[in-house]
Amino acid sequence: MGQMKFTAVQGGSIITPKGFSAGGLHCGLKKSERHDLGAIYCEVPAVAAAVYTTNLIQAAPLKVTRESLQDGRLQAVVVNSGNANACTGKQGEEDAYTMRAEAARHLGVAEQDVAVASTGVIGELLKMDCVTAGIAGLPKRLSGEASGAEDFSQAILTTDLVKKEACVSVRVNGKDVTIAGAAKGSGMIHPNMATMLAFMTTDAAIEADALQQLLRQATDVTFNMITVDGDTSTNDMLIAMASGLAGNDALHPAHPDWEAFAEGFTYVCQILAQAIARDGEGATKLVEVQVSGAVSDLSARAIAKTVIGSSLVKSAVFGADANWGRVIAAVGRAGEPVNPETVDIHIGDISVLEGSRPVAFDEDAALQYLKGDTVRITVDLHQGDGIATAWGCDLTYDYVRINAAYRT
Amino acid sequence: MGQMKFTAVQGGSIITPKGFSAGGLHCGLKKSERHDLGAIYCEVPAVAAAVYTTNLIQAAPLKVTRESLQDGRLQAVVVNSGNANACTGKQGEEDAYTMRAEAARHLGVAEQDVAVASTGVIGELLKMDCVTAGIAGLPKRLSGEASGAEDFSQAILTTDLVKKEACVSVRVNGKDVTIAGAAKGSGMIHPNMATMLAFMTTDAAIEADALQQLLRQATDVTFNMITVDGDTSTNDMLIAMASGLAGNDALHPAHPDWEAFAEGFTYVCQILAQAIARDGEGATKLVEVQVSGAVSDLSARAIAKTVIGSSLVKSAVFGADANWGRVIAAVGRAGEPVNPETVDIHIGDISVLEGSRPVAFDEDAALQYLKGDTVRITVDLHQGDGIATAWGCDLTYDYVRINAAYRT
Incomplete structure (x- = not known):
């Protein structure tokens, strides 16, 4: 990328951008005691954008998240691993709506401002008693400290061996804007105009259309350029949330610092995409x-x-x-x-x-x-x-x- | 295929159709003592057709074989395994022409009536001293008995574990027409409007255009419907030779027995394609x-x-x-x-x-x-x-x- 217009933030994570906290816990979907439920929360409604799998068979949470994103805003994301909630019919849809409603209730935000994502085995119903009990416990696990991002990053993993995080800082209108992301990958990785589960946060003020456009462009040269096994998941989803708390003038493609922001944003996507490829199932390199x-x-x-x-x-x-x-x-x-x-x-x-x-x-x-x-x-x-x-x-x-x- | 219009010939092989003999030997391209050079010979110039790989990187023997097939006739095919003669430049082309010329000389047929095929490692020059010495020894190894077909079938294998053969009989104009084939496969198997190395013989009289059309149609539903690893070879080639010695009226799509012949022909392709898939590299099923x-x-x-x-x-x-x-x-x-x-x-x-x-x-x-x-x-x-x-x-x-x- 030539002379970089951004700075990598060592130890940065999805809670580094202003306004975000995150957390995770074990609710019982994974057999081991590993985390399997997590959330990202923004203290204000964030400008948000997403891209999804192009697989025609799409999991229930994608339908719910599309609905939530119709107004281009999100305040929270709730994610489970261990079960993809895919090919689960009407009950699966109801379960995804229940996840959204319970998360909204316990986090005190509007249902339409909550996105839902799932990853894991296809074709089995979610154990909703575990999920709802877990969601009730999430708010007190949310943290704006590194431990919160760590818990979230662990909660979204399946066969992944390591967590995937990236964070950069960019100057916009003379202010420090931070962009961060967390992702999971491992198998069924052949994103096609979409990606695996990945979540990006930024405190930049940015126009919703500009964020959606940037997300697609960055995806094309990062997440869509990785493959582990040529198989495209039913659950791929990449969500970006911008809190606007950095205090810059809202970004759009004609903004003088747009290029720097876009480069930093794309770099975060690239680091996450490379991390997914390196941690592909069974991979040694x-x-x-x-x-x-x-x-x-x-x-x-x-x-x-x-x-x-x-x-x-x-x-x-x-x-x-x-x-x-x-x-x-x-x-x-x-x-x-x-x-x-x-x-x-x-x-x-x-x-x-x-x-x-x-x-x-x-x-x-x-x-x-x-x-x-x-x-x-x-x-x-x-x-x-x-x-x-x-x-x-x-x-x-x-x-x-x-x-x-x-x-x- | 519903009621079959053909009969499987137990123990039949590429030498079963009238006019064909075959053979194989070890000339030194494979490290082990396994056969690595073979030929099919027809006692008369045969009506012939072929389909080739659609990979844009094509091995030298494909160029030579295309030239030989311009007139729709072949009398012999010479094949080596252990070296694909692909990405070998001008020298590779010269070597493929030399294989054709030497085979023509020793078999006493016109150069333009000889096809050349190769399979094995990409990017290494053929050891031509081994190849030319081997070709000189081929005529006395040719046999119209089962042993000749066995030697040929072994000579075209690479990582294959078993030989692949099929043979059927069809009644055309009240005469017995025989259709047979031999193939190799194993890895880099994802035929794309083409196939791996496969050779078909028949004693049917058939118009050249009809044979070419049938070969394409049968390939689409057989060889082009298998995959081992999604990789398409640089050397894929399927050649069919029809001696006409069964004495039937020349087949074409309006011939009353065309459907029976086409079914039998397609069945031979299907058996060979299935055998290639079952013997895919490392396959257990x-x-x-x-x-x-x-x-x-x-x-x-x-x-x-x-x-x-x-x-x-x-x-x-x-x-x-x-x-x-x-x-x-x-x-x-x-x-x-x-x-x-x-x-x-x-x-x-x-x-x-x-x-x-x-x-x-x-x-x-x-x-x-x-x-x-x-x-x-x-x-x-x-x-x-x-x-x-x-x-x-x-x-x-x-x-x-x-x-x-x-x-x-």
């Missing part, structure tokens, strides 16, 4: 595929996602095998314009293919590089100016182990 | 996904291929987990019209979802069924008359093991 020289950015994105999603490429990375033949095979099947004679491929800084011809390279150096915890594959098509970056992970024995018996 | 009630056959095909290609569905089948949530999630992301309220799913004969609502089912019975060596998943969308069937395999530890270190 983060894989980054950079495509340049495509006929357009859209074309570059399609090619980057095809390479990052190739089971053969992912298996080779797991095995630290510099098998560029699988990379170019994926490039060629992406359905995008490719000149079969002009493709360059690098693995890390090691050139392995130039003008579509193999280059003799140091296999030992490649092996050492591929054994690292981050692997970058660069493809230059020499056809145009289109660029894109996609993130994913390797395909491992543990991915199979985790998914061979997820329900049991 | 064949998975069949039947979709009905889609808005069109094309839509049903897209949905069936999305389900069969889902890593999550494949892992669940490996773990014998009746995780229908992953099936409906795949249905919903296929990019095709789906009514989220009217989906039925069966696993084997066990109903697990009706009208998109979970059905209580006997988990033990489902477990027993899923432990079998063939698993059928049936999806009814209740939206139209479109139907399709796709074949694949489970995703296993062995798939990861095989592909983590393929080159080494």
Whole structure:
């Protein structure tokens, strides 16, 4: 991103922007004692925006959240893990509405200002006695301290191994504006004009349309550029809430500090997206595929996602095998314009293919590089100016182990 | 296919149709002593047709074979395994032309009547001393007996565990016409308007255009409906050769026995396609996904291929987990019209979802069924008359093991 117009906030989280608190607890949906219910609360109604899964099969909470977001405002989000409340019919819808109503009642906000999100197994009804008892206990767990964000971040995880957080600070009208996010990912990760569960907070004043537009743009180059397994969830949801308490003039695309805000916002999305990819089910490393020289950015994105999603490429990375033949095979099947004679491929800084011809390279150096915890594959098509970056992970024995018996 | 208009020929193979012989040997491309070079020979120039990979990166032998097939005739096919001769530049093209020339010389046929195919690792030059010495030895290995077909079938395998063959007999003009095929598959299997290496022989007299048209139609509902890993090879090729020695009037779509011939031809393709799916890298079972009630056959095909290609569905089948949530999630992301309220799913004969609502089912019975060596998943969308069937395999530890270190 060249010279960055924002500053990373070490130790920052979703409660760092002014006005936000968060919390989480164990209500009984997960078998272990891990947190499985959480909430984010804003002390004022926040300008809000969201993007959702494009899967035609959508979970009940998405319907409820869409309703709440019709006026572009939210004051709270309530989330459970351990159960996706998807394919649960009329009862599932009623349960999602009950989650919203109970959260609104206990937090003292309007029902229409509460969003609901769920993640976990598909096709089982929520244990509503656990959920309602848990929601009743949430308000006293909310905190504007780091522990509140920690509890929330833990409460949204499923097969994730680590929490995912990011926070940056931007100067807007000479004031410090903070942007933060929390996310969960792990499996069924192939966002398609949407994303996994992710929640962003900012204290910026911003126009609702501008926030929605920025959320879509940032999603296209971050959350929509990751894949773990090519499967798109029924529950994907990304919600952003802006409290406005930073005191800046409301942001919109013509605002003089819009670019800085957009860069910081996109950076938070990128950090969360990379964290989801690195913590993909069974993953041992983060894989980054950079495509340049495509006929357009859209074309570059399609090619980057095809390479990052190739089971053969992912298996080779797991095995630290510099098998560029699988990379170019994926490039060629992406359905995008490719000149079969002009493709360059690098693995890390090691050139392995130039003008579509193999280059003799140091296999030992490649092996050492591929054994690292981050692997970058660069493809230059020499056809145009289109660029894109996609993130994913390797395909491992543990991915199979985790998914061979997820329900049991 | 309802009442079948053809008869399976037990023990039949590509040499069963009149006029064909085949053979194979070890020339030194594979490290083990397994066969790695083979040929099919027809005693007369045969009417021939082919379909190729749609990957834009295409291996050198495909260019040579396209040239040979310009006149719709072939008399021989020479194939090597252990090296794909893909991404090998000018030298790779020269090597493919040399393979064709040497095969033509030693078999005593015109160069333009020889097709060349290769399969194996991408990006390494063929050891041409091995190949040319091997081709010189091929004519005396050719046989019209079963051993010749066996040698050929072994010579085209890579990570395949078993050979793939099929043979049927059809009555045309009161004469027995035989149709047979041999194929290899295993990894990088996601044919896209093309297929893996497969070779069909028939002694039918048939018009060249009719054979090409039939080959495409049969491919669409057989080879193009399988997936192992979603990766499309650079070397996919399906070649059909018709000797005409059965003595029937030349077949074309208006011929009274066309339908019987087409059914038998398609059946051979289907058996080979299923065999490729069942023998997918690391696979422990064949998975069949039947979709009905889609808005069109094309839509049903897209949905069936999305389900069969889902890593999550494949892992669940490996773990014998009746995780229908992953099936409906795949249905919903296929990019095709789906009514989220009217989906039925069966696993084997066990109903697990009706009208998109979970059905209580006997988990033990489902477990027993899923432990079998063939698993059928049936999806009814209740939206139209479109139907399709796709074949694949489970995703296993062995798939990861095989592909983590393929080159080494």
